[in-house]
Amino acid sequence: MKTSWRSASLVASAAAVLVLTTACGQDKADTSTGSQNVGAAPAANGYGSAGAAASPSTGAGAAGAGAQTQSAGQLAVADTDKLGEVVTDSAGMTLYRFDKDTAEPPKSNCDGDCATAWPPVPASGATAPIGVDKTLLGEVTRTDGSKQLTYEGWPLYRFAKDTKAGETKGQGVGGTWYATAPDGKKASGGGEAAAGGSAEAADLPGLSTRNDPELGEVVVDKNGMTVYRFEKDVPWPMKSNCVGECLEKWPVVAPVDAADTKGIDNKNDGRRGYVVNNRPDGLKQQSIDCWPLYTFAGDKKPGDTNGQGVGGTWYAISPEGKPLGKPK
Structure with a gap:
Protein backbone atom coordinates (compact mmCIF):
# COMPACT_ATOMS: atom_id res chain seq x y z
CA MET A 1 0.00 0.00 0.00
CA LYS A 2 1.32 3.40 -0.94
CA THR A 3 1.58 6.08 1.70
CA SER A 4 0.76 9.55 0.45
CA TRP A 5 3.03 12.49 1.17
CA ARG A 6 0.15 14.11 3.07
CA SER A 7 -0.34 11.05 5.31
CA ALA A 8 3.37 10.82 6.05
CA SER A 9 3.42 14.52 6.87
CA LEU A 10 0.52 14.16 9.28
CA VAL A 11 2.23 11.25 11.03
CA ALA A 12 5.45 13.23 11.36
CA SER A 13 3.57 16.26 12.67
CA ALA A 14 1.75 14.15 15.24
CA ALA A 15 5.05 12.68 16.42
CA ALA A 16 6.52 16.16 16.74
CA VAL A 17 3.54 17.34 18.79
CA LEU A 18 3.92 14.30 21.06
CA VAL A 19 7.58 15.14 21.69
CA LEU A 20 6.72 18.75 22.45
CA THR A 21 4.00 17.77 24.89
CA THR A 22 6.04 15.38 27.00
CA ALA A 23 7.67 16.07 30.34
CA CYS A 24 5.50 19.04 31.37
CA GLY A 25 5.56 20.45 27.84
CA GLN A 26 9.26 21.30 27.76
CA ASP A 27 10.85 21.50 24.32
CA LYS A 28 13.84 19.55 25.61
CA ALA A 29 12.58 17.23 28.25
CA ASP A 30 14.83 16.08 31.06
CA THR A 31 13.13 13.30 32.96
CA SER A 32 16.35 12.19 34.59
CA THR A 33 16.84 13.16 38.22
CA GLY A 34 20.40 13.23 39.39
CA SER A 35 21.62 12.98 42.95
CA GLN A 36 22.35 16.67 43.50
CA ASN A 37 21.57 17.94 46.97
CA VAL A 38 18.70 20.24 47.67
CA GLY A 39 18.95 23.75 49.04
CA ALA A 40 20.30 26.96 47.64
CA ALA A 41 20.84 26.95 43.90
CA PRO A 42 24.47 26.34 42.93
CA ALA A 43 26.27 29.51 41.93
CA ALA A 44 28.30 29.87 38.77
CA ASN A 45 31.39 28.54 40.49
CA GLY A 46 29.52 25.38 41.47
CA TYR A 47 30.18 25.65 45.18
CA GLY A 48 26.88 27.06 46.33
CA SER A 49 27.79 30.66 47.12
CA ALA A 50 28.49 33.28 44.50
CA GLY A 51 31.49 35.34 45.50
CA ALA A 52 31.96 33.30 48.63
CA ALA A 53 35.56 34.29 49.06
CA ALA A 54 36.17 37.70 50.54
CA SER A 55 38.47 39.88 48.50
CA PRO A 56 42.04 39.53 49.76
CA SER A 57 42.55 43.26 49.41
CA THR A 58 39.48 44.57 51.22
CA GLY A 59 37.88 44.56 54.64
CA ALA A 60 37.62 41.43 56.71
CA GLY A 61 38.98 39.35 53.85
CA ALA A 62 42.34 41.09 54.11
CA ALA A 63 42.45 40.72 57.88
CA GLY A 64 41.50 37.06 57.79
CA ALA A 65 43.42 35.93 54.71
CA GLY A 66 46.46 34.86 56.71
CA ALA A 67 44.39 33.13 59.37
CA GLN A 68 42.65 31.04 56.72
CA THR A 69 45.94 29.31 55.82
CA GLN A 70 47.41 29.00 59.32
CA SER A 71 47.82 25.72 61.17
CA ALA A 72 44.72 24.76 63.11
CA GLY A 73 46.78 24.22 66.27
CA GLN A 74 44.92 22.35 68.98
CA LEU A 75 41.37 21.79 67.81
CA ALA A 76 38.50 22.52 70.18
CA VAL A 77 34.82 21.66 70.53
CA ALA A 78 32.54 24.70 70.71
CA ASP A 79 28.89 24.64 71.75
CA THR A 80 26.77 26.76 69.39
CA ASP A 81 23.15 27.83 69.81
CA LYS A 82 22.05 26.74 66.33
CA LEU A 83 24.19 23.70 65.58
CA GLY A 84 25.11 22.22 68.93
CA GLU A 85 28.74 21.10 69.29
CA VAL A 86 31.09 21.81 66.37
CA VAL A 87 34.83 21.38 65.85
CA THR A 88 36.90 24.58 65.63
CA ASP A 89 40.55 25.47 65.24
CA LYS A 107 40.05 12.70 49.06
CA SER A 108 39.45 16.41 48.53
CA ASN A 109 37.42 17.51 45.53
CA CYS A 110 37.69 21.22 46.30
CA ASP A 111 40.35 22.97 44.21
CA GLY A 112 40.80 26.27 42.38
CA ASP A 113 38.03 28.79 43.11
CA CYS A 114 36.48 26.35 45.55
CA ALA A 115 39.66 26.29 47.65
CA THR A 116 39.67 30.10 47.67
CA ALA A 117 36.16 30.19 49.12
CA TRP A 118 36.88 27.20 51.38
CA PRO A 119 40.58 27.28 52.38
CA PRO A 120 41.86 23.78 53.22
CA VAL A 121 43.16 23.36 56.78
CA PRO A 122 46.88 22.45 56.77
CA ALA A 123 47.70 19.17 58.48
CA SER A 124 50.93 20.44 60.02
CA GLY A 125 50.80 21.33 63.70
CA ALA A 126 47.22 20.21 64.32
CA THR A 127 46.32 18.24 67.45
CA ALA A 128 43.08 16.65 68.64
CA PRO A 129 40.59 18.46 70.89
CA ILE A 130 40.76 17.67 74.60
CA GLY A 131 38.75 14.55 75.33
CA VAL A 132 38.55 13.50 71.66
CA ASP A 133 40.30 10.41 70.29
CA LYS A 134 43.44 11.63 68.51
CA THR A 135 43.12 8.81 65.97
CA LEU A 136 40.24 10.78 64.41
CA LEU A 137 42.84 13.15 62.96
CA GLY A 138 44.73 12.35 59.78
CA GLU A 139 45.91 13.94 56.57
CA VAL A 140 45.41 13.71 52.83
CA THR A 141 47.66 14.82 50.00
CA ARG A 142 45.96 17.37 47.75
CA THR A 143 46.44 17.67 43.99
CA ASP A 144 48.97 20.48 44.55
CA GLY A 145 51.03 18.24 46.84
CA SER A 146 50.12 20.01 50.09
CA LYS A 147 48.91 18.08 53.14
CA PHE A 159 35.00 29.31 55.23
CA ALA A 160 36.22 32.66 53.88
CA LYS A 161 33.04 34.45 54.99
CA ASP A 162 33.55 33.40 58.61
CA THR A 163 35.60 36.34 59.86
CA LYS A 164 35.41 35.86 63.62
CA ALA A 165 35.31 33.01 66.12
CA GLY A 166 31.98 31.27 66.50
CA GLU A 167 30.55 32.14 63.09
CA THR A 168 28.93 29.32 61.09
CA LYS A 169 28.01 31.13 57.87
CA GLY A 170 29.16 28.14 55.82
CA GLN A 171 26.57 25.78 57.30
CA GLY A 172 24.40 24.26 54.57
CA VAL A 173 25.87 26.31 51.71
CA GLY A 174 24.90 24.69 48.42
CA GLY A 175 23.46 21.78 50.37
CA THR A 176 26.98 20.32 50.50
CA TRP A 177 28.94 22.16 53.21
CA TYR A 178 28.48 21.44 56.91
CA ALA A 179 30.24 22.23 60.16
CA THR A 180 32.00 19.18 61.59
CA ALA A 181 30.57 17.55 64.71
CA PRO A 182 32.94 16.02 67.32
CA ASP A 183 32.18 12.52 65.99
CA GLY A 184 33.13 13.57 62.44
CA LYS A 185 29.55 13.67 61.19
CA LYS A 186 27.68 16.74 59.95
CA ALA A 187 26.60 19.18 62.63
CA SER A 188 22.90 19.69 62.05
CA GLY A 189 21.28 21.38 65.00
CA GLY A 190 21.27 22.16 68.68
CA GLY A 191 18.50 22.87 71.14
CA GLU A 192 15.24 21.14 70.32
CA ALA A 193 16.69 19.08 67.47
CA ALA A 194 19.56 17.83 69.59
CA ALA A 195 17.11 16.90 72.32
CA GLY A 196 15.15 14.75 69.92
CA GLY A 197 12.47 17.31 69.04
CA SER A 198 12.95 16.73 65.31
CA ALA A 199 14.93 14.60 62.91
CA GLU A 200 18.44 15.75 62.14
CA ALA A 201 18.47 17.59 58.83
CA ALA A 202 21.53 15.64 57.73
CA ASP A 203 19.53 12.40 57.96
CA LEU A 204 16.58 13.56 55.82
CA PRO A 205 16.01 12.37 52.24
CA GLY A 206 16.49 14.84 49.40
CA LEU A 207 12.78 15.66 49.55
CA SER A 208 10.35 14.52 52.23
CA THR A 209 7.47 15.88 54.30
CA ARG A 210 6.80 17.16 57.79
CA ASN A 211 3.60 17.96 59.63
CA ASP A 212 3.15 21.71 60.08
CA PRO A 213 0.68 22.66 62.85
CA GLU A 214 -1.00 25.28 60.63
CA LEU A 215 -0.55 24.02 57.07
CA GLY A 216 -0.62 20.27 57.49
CA GLU A 217 1.78 18.04 55.54
CA VAL A 218 4.36 20.18 53.72
CA VAL A 219 7.32 19.26 51.52
CA VAL A 220 10.82 19.94 52.89
CA ASP A 221 14.31 19.60 51.44
CA LYS A 222 17.21 17.55 52.83
CA ASN A 223 18.01 20.35 55.27
CA GLY A 224 14.45 20.36 56.62
CA MET A 225 13.68 23.69 54.93
CA THR A 226 10.17 24.36 53.61
CA VAL A 227 9.69 24.02 49.83
CA TYR A 228 7.48 26.50 47.94
CA ARG A 229 5.84 27.08 44.55
CA PHE A 230 5.30 30.41 42.75
CA GLU A 231 1.81 31.10 41.42
CA LYS A 232 3.23 33.21 38.57
CA ASP A 233 5.03 30.15 37.21
CA VAL A 234 3.39 28.04 34.50
CA PRO A 235 3.11 24.24 34.83
CA TRP A 236 2.28 23.56 31.15
CA PRO A 237 4.46 24.09 29.31
CA MET A 238 6.57 24.30 32.45
CA LYS A 239 8.17 27.71 32.91
CA SER A 240 9.70 29.52 35.89
CA ASN A 241 9.01 33.24 36.07
CA CYS A 242 11.34 33.75 39.03
CA VAL A 243 14.57 35.07 37.51
CA GLY A 244 17.37 37.49 38.35
CA GLU A 245 16.97 39.13 41.77
CA CYS A 246 13.99 36.90 42.51
CA LEU A 247 16.34 33.92 42.74
CA GLU A 248 18.35 35.62 45.47
CA LYS A 249 15.29 35.39 47.73
CA TRP A 250 13.88 32.20 46.27
CA PRO A 251 16.70 29.74 45.37
CA VAL A 252 15.69 26.89 43.10
CA VAL A 253 15.54 23.34 44.40
CA ALA A 254 18.17 21.37 42.49
CA PRO A 255 17.27 17.96 40.98
CA VAL A 256 16.68 15.13 43.45
CA ASP A 257 16.65 11.48 42.44
CA ALA A 258 13.20 9.96 42.91
CA ALA A 259 14.82 7.23 45.01
CA ASP A 260 16.00 9.93 47.44
CA THR A 261 12.47 11.05 48.33
CA LYS A 262 9.94 9.99 50.94
CA GLY A 263 6.23 10.70 51.16
CA ILE A 264 5.93 12.86 48.03
CA ASP A 265 4.33 12.25 44.64
CA ASN A 266 7.42 11.35 42.60
CA LYS A 267 5.60 9.59 39.77
CA ASN A 268 6.42 10.58 36.20
CA ASP A 269 4.28 9.34 33.33
CA GLY A 270 6.41 11.13 30.73
CA ARG A 271 3.92 13.98 30.43
CA ARG A 272 3.34 15.30 33.93
CA GLY A 273 4.79 14.71 37.35
CA TYR A 274 8.22 14.58 38.92
CA VAL A 275 10.55 16.02 36.27
CA VAL A 276 13.46 18.45 35.99
CA ASN A 277 12.91 21.97 34.66
CA ASN A 278 15.67 23.00 32.23
CA ARG A 279 15.75 26.75 32.85
CA PRO A 280 16.97 29.27 30.23
CA ASP A 281 19.59 30.51 32.73
CA GLY A 282 21.22 27.07 32.71
CA LEU A 283 20.02 25.96 36.15
CA LYS A 284 18.23 22.65 36.55
CA GLN A 285 15.25 22.79 38.87
CA GLN A 286 13.19 20.01 40.41
CA SER A 287 9.42 20.09 39.99
CA ILE A 288 6.44 18.26 41.46
CA ASP A 289 3.38 17.96 39.21
CA CYS A 290 5.19 20.25 36.75
CA TRP A 291 5.45 23.10 39.30
CA PRO A 292 9.05 24.34 39.78
CA LEU A 293 10.27 24.17 43.39
CA TYR A 294 12.02 26.78 45.54
CA THR A 295 13.18 27.43 49.08
CA PHE A 296 13.03 30.86 50.78
CA ALA A 297 16.11 32.78 51.93
CA GLY A 298 14.02 34.25 54.74
CA ASP A 299 13.59 30.83 56.35
CA LYS A 300 16.49 30.53 58.78
CA LYS A 301 15.88 27.13 60.34
CA PRO A 302 13.98 23.91 59.68
CA GLY A 303 10.27 24.40 60.31
CA ASP A 304 10.21 28.07 59.30
CA THR A 305 7.44 29.04 56.87
CA ASN A 306 8.25 32.74 56.51
CA GLY A 307 7.70 32.50 52.76
CA GLN A 308 4.09 31.39 53.13
CA GLY A 309 1.72 33.76 51.32
CA VAL A 310 4.41 36.32 50.43
CA GLY A 311 2.98 38.70 47.83
CA GLY A 312 -0.07 36.48 47.57
CA THR A 313 1.94 34.33 45.15
CA TRP A 314 4.24 32.06 47.18
CA LYS A 326 -3.96 29.55 49.25
CA PRO A 327 -7.21 31.55 49.47
CA LYS A 328 -10.05 30.04 47.47
Missing part, protein backbone atom coordinates in the same frame (compact mmCIF):
# COMPACT_ATOMS: atom_id res chain seq x y z
CA SER A 90 42.58 26.96 68.10
CA ALA A 91 41.30 30.44 67.18
CA GLY A 92 37.66 29.36 67.44
CA MET A 93 37.01 29.31 63.68
CA THR A 94 34.48 26.69 62.59
CA LEU A 95 35.83 23.78 60.54
CA TYR A 96 33.72 22.33 57.74
CA ARG A 97 33.42 19.18 55.63
CA PHE A 98 32.31 18.90 51.99
CA ASP A 99 29.78 16.31 50.80
CA LYS A 100 31.55 15.95 47.45
CA ASP A 101 34.74 14.80 49.18
CA THR A 102 35.22 11.21 50.30
CA ALA A 103 36.36 9.85 53.67
CA GLU A 104 37.16 6.27 52.64
CA PRO A 105 39.66 6.80 51.19
CA PRO A 106 40.16 10.46 52.14
CA GLN A 148 45.38 18.76 54.37
CA LEU A 149 44.02 17.88 57.80
CA THR A 150 41.30 15.23 57.94
CA TYR A 151 38.83 14.41 60.71
CA GLU A 152 37.36 10.90 60.73
CA GLY A 153 38.65 10.73 57.16
CA TRP A 154 36.92 13.93 55.97
CA PRO A 155 39.15 16.78 54.70
CA LEU A 156 38.65 19.94 56.78
CA TYR A 157 38.13 23.51 55.57
CA ARG A 158 37.54 26.98 56.90
CA TYR A 315 2.93 29.00 49.00
CA ALA A 316 4.30 25.93 50.74
CA ILE A 317 3.38 22.81 48.80
CA SER A 318 1.67 19.54 49.58
CA PRO A 319 3.21 16.15 48.68
CA GLU A 320 1.20 16.34 45.44
CA GLY A 321 2.55 19.80 44.60
CA LYS A 322 -0.63 21.71 45.53
CA PRO A 323 -0.40 25.18 47.17
CA LEU A 324 -1.20 25.02 50.88
CA GLY A 325 -3.20 27.79 52.52
Whole structure:
Protein backbone atom coordinates (compact mmCIF):
# COMPACT_ATOMS: atom_id res chain seq x y z
CA MET A 1 0.00 0.00 0.00
CA LYS A 2 1.32 3.40 -0.94
CA THR A 3 1.58 6.08 1.70
CA SER A 4 0.76 9.55 0.45
CA TRP A 5 3.03 12.49 1.17
CA ARG A 6 0.15 14.11 3.07
CA SER A 7 -0.34 11.05 5.31
CA ALA A 8 3.37 10.82 6.05
CA SER A 9 3.42 14.52 6.87
CA LEU A 10 0.52 14.16 9.28
CA VAL A 11 2.23 11.25 11.03
CA ALA A 12 5.45 13.23 11.36
CA SER A 13 3.57 16.26 12.67
CA ALA A 14 1.75 14.15 15.24
CA ALA A 15 5.05 12.68 16.42
CA ALA A 16 6.52 16.16 16.74
CA VAL A 17 3.54 17.34 18.79
CA LEU A 18 3.92 14.30 21.06
CA VAL A 19 7.58 15.14 21.69
CA LEU A 20 6.72 18.75 22.45
CA THR A 21 4.00 17.77 24.89
CA THR A 22 6.04 15.38 27.00
CA ALA A 23 7.67 16.07 30.34
CA CYS A 24 5.50 19.04 31.37
CA GLY A 25 5.56 20.45 27.84
CA GLN A 26 9.26 21.30 27.76
CA ASP A 27 10.85 21.50 24.32
CA LYS A 28 13.84 19.55 25.61
CA ALA A 29 12.58 17.23 28.25
CA ASP A 30 14.83 16.08 31.06
CA THR A 31 13.13 13.30 32.96
CA SER A 32 16.35 12.19 34.59
CA THR A 33 16.84 13.16 38.22
CA GLY A 34 20.40 13.23 39.39
CA SER A 35 21.62 12.98 42.95
CA GLN A 36 22.35 16.67 43.50
CA ASN A 37 21.57 17.94 46.97
CA VAL A 38 18.70 20.24 47.67
CA GLY A 39 18.95 23.75 49.04
CA ALA A 40 20.30 26.96 47.64
CA ALA A 41 20.84 26.95 43.90
CA PRO A 42 24.47 26.34 42.93
CA ALA A 43 26.27 29.51 41.93
CA ALA A 44 28.30 29.87 38.77
CA ASN A 45 31.39 28.54 40.49
CA GLY A 46 29.52 25.38 41.47
CA TYR A 47 30.18 25.65 45.18
CA GLY A 48 26.88 27.06 46.33
CA SER A 49 27.79 30.66 47.12
CA ALA A 50 28.49 33.28 44.50
CA GLY A 51 31.49 35.34 45.50
CA ALA A 52 31.96 33.30 48.63
CA ALA A 53 35.56 34.29 49.06
CA ALA A 54 36.17 37.70 50.54
CA SER A 55 38.47 39.88 48.50
CA PRO A 56 42.04 39.53 49.76
CA SER A 57 42.55 43.26 49.41
CA THR A 58 39.48 44.57 51.22
CA GLY A 59 37.88 44.56 54.64
CA ALA A 60 37.62 41.43 56.71
CA GLY A 61 38.98 39.35 53.85
CA ALA A 62 42.34 41.09 54.11
CA ALA A 63 42.45 40.72 57.88
CA GLY A 64 41.50 37.06 57.79
CA ALA A 65 43.42 35.93 54.71
CA GLY A 66 46.46 34.86 56.71
CA ALA A 67 44.39 33.13 59.37
CA GLN A 68 42.65 31.04 56.72
CA THR A 69 45.94 29.31 55.82
CA GLN A 70 47.41 29.00 59.32
CA SER A 71 47.82 25.72 61.17
CA ALA A 72 44.72 24.76 63.11
CA GLY A 73 46.78 24.22 66.27
CA GLN A 74 44.92 22.35 68.98
CA LEU A 75 41.37 21.79 67.81
CA ALA A 76 38.50 22.52 70.18
CA VAL A 77 34.82 21.66 70.53
CA ALA A 78 32.54 24.70 70.71
CA ASP A 79 28.89 24.64 71.75
CA THR A 80 26.77 26.76 69.39
CA ASP A 81 23.15 27.83 69.81
CA LYS A 82 22.05 26.74 66.33
CA LEU A 83 24.19 23.70 65.58
CA GLY A 84 25.11 22.22 68.93
CA GLU A 85 28.74 21.10 69.29
CA VAL A 86 31.09 21.81 66.37
CA VAL A 87 34.83 21.38 65.85
CA THR A 88 36.90 24.58 65.63
CA ASP A 89 40.55 25.47 65.24
CA SER A 90 42.58 26.96 68.10
CA ALA A 91 41.30 30.44 67.18
CA GLY A 92 37.66 29.36 67.44
CA MET A 93 37.01 29.31 63.68
CA THR A 94 34.48 26.69 62.59
CA LEU A 95 35.83 23.78 60.54
CA TYR A 96 33.72 22.33 57.74
CA ARG A 97 33.42 19.18 55.63
CA PHE A 98 32.31 18.90 51.99
CA ASP A 99 29.78 16.31 50.80
CA LYS A 100 31.55 15.95 47.45
CA ASP A 101 34.74 14.80 49.18
CA THR A 102 35.22 11.21 50.30
CA ALA A 103 36.36 9.85 53.67
CA GLU A 104 37.16 6.27 52.64
CA PRO A 105 39.66 6.80 51.19
CA PRO A 106 40.16 10.46 52.14
CA LYS A 107 40.05 12.70 49.06
CA SER A 108 39.45 16.41 48.53
CA ASN A 109 37.42 17.51 45.53
CA CYS A 110 37.69 21.22 46.30
CA ASP A 111 40.35 22.97 44.21
CA GLY A 112 40.80 26.27 42.38
CA ASP A 113 38.03 28.79 43.11
CA CYS A 114 36.48 26.35 45.55
CA ALA A 115 39.66 26.29 47.65
CA THR A 116 39.67 30.10 47.67
CA ALA A 117 36.16 30.19 49.12
CA TRP A 118 36.88 27.20 51.38
CA PRO A 119 40.58 27.28 52.38
CA PRO A 120 41.86 23.78 53.22
CA VAL A 121 43.16 23.36 56.78
CA PRO A 122 46.88 22.45 56.77
CA ALA A 123 47.70 19.17 58.48
CA SER A 124 50.93 20.44 60.02
CA GLY A 125 50.80 21.33 63.70
CA ALA A 126 47.22 20.21 64.32
CA THR A 127 46.32 18.24 67.45
CA ALA A 128 43.08 16.65 68.64
CA PRO A 129 40.59 18.46 70.89
CA ILE A 130 40.76 17.67 74.60
CA GLY A 131 38.75 14.55 75.33
CA VAL A 132 38.55 13.50 71.66
CA ASP A 133 40.30 10.41 70.29
CA LYS A 134 43.44 11.63 68.51
CA THR A 135 43.12 8.81 65.97
CA LEU A 136 40.24 10.78 64.41
CA LEU A 137 42.84 13.15 62.96
CA GLY A 138 44.73 12.35 59.78
CA GLU A 139 45.91 13.94 56.57
CA VAL A 140 45.41 13.71 52.83
CA THR A 141 47.66 14.82 50.00
CA ARG A 142 45.96 17.37 47.75
CA THR A 143 46.44 17.67 43.99
CA ASP A 144 48.97 20.48 44.55
CA GLY A 145 51.03 18.24 46.84
CA SER A 146 50.12 20.01 50.09
CA LYS A 147 48.91 18.08 53.14
CA GLN A 148 45.38 18.76 54.37
CA LEU A 149 44.02 17.88 57.80
CA THR A 150 41.30 15.23 57.94
CA TYR A 151 38.83 14.41 60.71
CA GLU A 152 37.36 10.90 60.73
CA GLY A 153 38.65 10.73 57.16
CA TRP A 154 36.92 13.93 55.97
CA PRO A 155 39.15 16.78 54.70
CA LEU A 156 38.65 19.94 56.78
CA TYR A 157 38.13 23.51 55.57
CA ARG A 158 37.54 26.98 56.90
CA PHE A 159 35.00 29.31 55.23
CA ALA A 160 36.22 32.66 53.88
CA LYS A 161 33.04 34.45 54.99
CA ASP A 162 33.55 33.40 58.61
CA THR A 163 35.60 36.34 59.86
CA LYS A 164 35.41 35.86 63.62
CA ALA A 165 35.31 33.01 66.12
CA GLY A 166 31.98 31.27 66.50
CA GLU A 167 30.55 32.14 63.09
CA THR A 168 28.93 29.32 61.09
CA LYS A 169 28.01 31.13 57.87
CA GLY A 170 29.16 28.14 55.82
CA GLN A 171 26.57 25.78 57.30
CA GLY A 172 24.40 24.26 54.57
CA VAL A 173 25.87 26.31 51.71
CA GLY A 174 24.90 24.69 48.42
CA GLY A 175 23.46 21.78 50.37
CA THR A 176 26.98 20.32 50.50
CA TRP A 177 28.94 22.16 53.21
CA TYR A 178 28.48 21.44 56.91
CA ALA A 179 30.24 22.23 60.16
CA THR A 180 32.00 19.18 61.59
CA ALA A 181 30.57 17.55 64.71
CA PRO A 182 32.94 16.02 67.32
CA ASP A 183 32.18 12.52 65.99
CA GLY A 184 33.13 13.57 62.44
CA LYS A 185 29.55 13.67 61.19
CA LYS A 186 27.68 16.74 59.95
CA ALA A 187 26.60 19.18 62.63
CA SER A 188 22.90 19.69 62.05
CA GLY A 189 21.28 21.38 65.00
CA GLY A 190 21.27 22.16 68.68
CA GLY A 191 18.50 22.87 71.14
CA GLU A 192 15.24 21.14 70.32
CA ALA A 193 16.69 19.08 67.47
CA ALA A 194 19.56 17.83 69.59
CA ALA A 195 17.11 16.90 72.32
CA GLY A 196 15.15 14.75 69.92
CA GLY A 197 12.47 17.31 69.04
CA SER A 198 12.95 16.73 65.31
CA ALA A 199 14.93 14.60 62.91
CA GLU A 200 18.44 15.75 62.14
CA ALA A 201 18.47 17.59 58.83
CA ALA A 202 21.53 15.64 57.73
CA ASP A 203 19.53 12.40 57.96
CA LEU A 204 16.58 13.56 55.82
CA PRO A 205 16.01 12.37 52.24
CA GLY A 206 16.49 14.84 49.40
CA LEU A 207 12.78 15.66 49.55
CA SER A 208 10.35 14.52 52.23
CA THR A 209 7.47 15.88 54.30
CA ARG A 210 6.80 17.16 57.79
CA ASN A 211 3.60 17.96 59.63
CA ASP A 212 3.15 21.71 60.08
CA PRO A 213 0.68 22.66 62.85
CA GLU A 214 -1.00 25.28 60.63
CA LEU A 215 -0.55 24.02 57.07
CA GLY A 216 -0.62 20.27 57.49
CA GLU A 217 1.78 18.04 55.54
CA VAL A 218 4.36 20.18 53.72
CA VAL A 219 7.32 19.26 51.52
CA VAL A 220 10.82 19.94 52.89
CA ASP A 221 14.31 19.60 51.44
CA LYS A 222 17.21 17.55 52.83
CA ASN A 223 18.01 20.35 55.27
CA GLY A 224 14.45 20.36 56.62
CA MET A 225 13.68 23.69 54.93
CA THR A 226 10.17 24.36 53.61
CA VAL A 227 9.69 24.02 49.83
CA TYR A 228 7.48 26.50 47.94
CA ARG A 229 5.84 27.08 44.55
CA PHE A 230 5.30 30.41 42.75
CA GLU A 231 1.81 31.10 41.42
CA LYS A 232 3.23 33.21 38.57
CA ASP A 233 5.03 30.15 37.21
CA VAL A 234 3.39 28.04 34.50
CA PRO A 235 3.11 24.24 34.83
CA TRP A 236 2.28 23.56 31.15
CA PRO A 237 4.46 24.09 29.31
CA MET A 238 6.57 24.30 32.45
CA LYS A 239 8.17 27.71 32.91
CA SER A 240 9.70 29.52 35.89
CA ASN A 241 9.01 33.24 36.07
CA CYS A 242 11.34 33.75 39.03
CA VAL A 243 14.57 35.07 37.51
CA GLY A 244 17.37 37.49 38.35
CA GLU A 245 16.97 39.13 41.77
CA CYS A 246 13.99 36.90 42.51
CA LEU A 247 16.34 33.92 42.74
CA GLU A 248 18.35 35.62 45.47
CA LYS A 249 15.29 35.39 47.73
CA TRP A 250 13.88 32.20 46.27
CA PRO A 251 16.70 29.74 45.37
CA VAL A 252 15.69 26.89 43.10
CA VAL A 253 15.54 23.34 44.40
CA ALA A 254 18.17 21.37 42.49
CA PRO A 255 17.27 17.96 40.98
CA VAL A 256 16.68 15.13 43.45
CA ASP A 257 16.65 11.48 42.44
CA ALA A 258 13.20 9.96 42.91
CA ALA A 259 14.82 7.23 45.01
CA ASP A 260 16.00 9.93 47.44
CA THR A 261 12.47 11.05 48.33
CA LYS A 262 9.94 9.99 50.94
CA GLY A 263 6.23 10.70 51.16
CA ILE A 264 5.93 12.86 48.03
CA ASP A 265 4.33 12.25 44.64
CA ASN A 266 7.42 11.35 42.60
CA LYS A 267 5.60 9.59 39.77
CA ASN A 268 6.42 10.58 36.20
CA ASP A 269 4.28 9.34 33.33
CA GLY A 270 6.41 11.13 30.73
CA ARG A 271 3.92 13.98 30.43
CA ARG A 272 3.34 15.30 33.93
CA GLY A 273 4.79 14.71 37.35
CA TYR A 274 8.22 14.58 38.92
CA VAL A 275 10.55 16.02 36.27
CA VAL A 276 13.46 18.45 35.99
CA ASN A 277 12.91 21.97 34.66
CA ASN A 278 15.67 23.00 32.23
CA ARG A 279 15.75 26.75 32.85
CA PRO A 280 16.97 29.27 30.23
CA ASP A 281 19.59 30.51 32.73
CA GLY A 282 21.22 27.07 32.71
CA LEU A 283 20.02 25.96 36.15
CA LYS A 284 18.23 22.65 36.55
CA GLN A 285 15.25 22.79 38.87
CA GLN A 286 13.19 20.01 40.41
CA SER A 287 9.42 20.09 39.99
CA ILE A 288 6.44 18.26 41.46
CA ASP A 289 3.38 17.96 39.21
CA CYS A 290 5.19 20.25 36.75
CA TRP A 291 5.45 23.10 39.30
CA PRO A 292 9.05 24.34 39.78
CA LEU A 293 10.27 24.17 43.39
CA TYR A 294 12.02 26.78 45.54
CA THR A 295 13.18 27.43 49.08
CA PHE A 296 13.03 30.86 50.78
CA ALA A 297 16.11 32.78 51.93
CA GLY A 298 14.02 34.25 54.74
CA ASP A 299 13.59 30.83 56.35
CA LYS A 300 16.49 30.53 58.78
CA LYS A 301 15.88 27.13 60.34
CA PRO A 302 13.98 23.91 59.68
CA GLY A 303 10.27 24.40 60.31
CA ASP A 304 10.21 28.07 59.30
CA THR A 305 7.44 29.04 56.87
CA ASN A 306 8.25 32.74 56.51
CA GLY A 307 7.70 32.50 52.76
CA GLN A 308 4.09 31.39 53.13
CA GLY A 309 1.72 33.76 51.32
CA VAL A 310 4.41 36.32 50.43
CA GLY A 311 2.98 38.70 47.83
CA GLY A 312 -0.07 36.48 47.57
CA THR A 313 1.94 34.33 45.15
CA TRP A 314 4.24 32.06 47.18
CA TYR A 315 2.93 29.00 49.00
CA ALA A 316 4.30 25.93 50.74
CA ILE A 317 3.38 22.81 48.80
CA SER A 318 1.67 19.54 49.58
CA PRO A 319 3.21 16.15 48.68
CA GLU A 320 1.20 16.34 45.44
CA GLY A 321 2.55 19.80 44.60
CA LYS A 322 -0.63 21.71 45.53
CA PRO A 323 -0.40 25.18 47.17
CA LEU A 324 -1.20 25.02 50.88
CA GLY A 325 -3.20 27.79 52.52
CA LYS A 326 -3.96 29.55 49.25
CA PRO A 327 -7.21 31.55 49.47
CA LYS A 328 -10.05 30.04 47.47
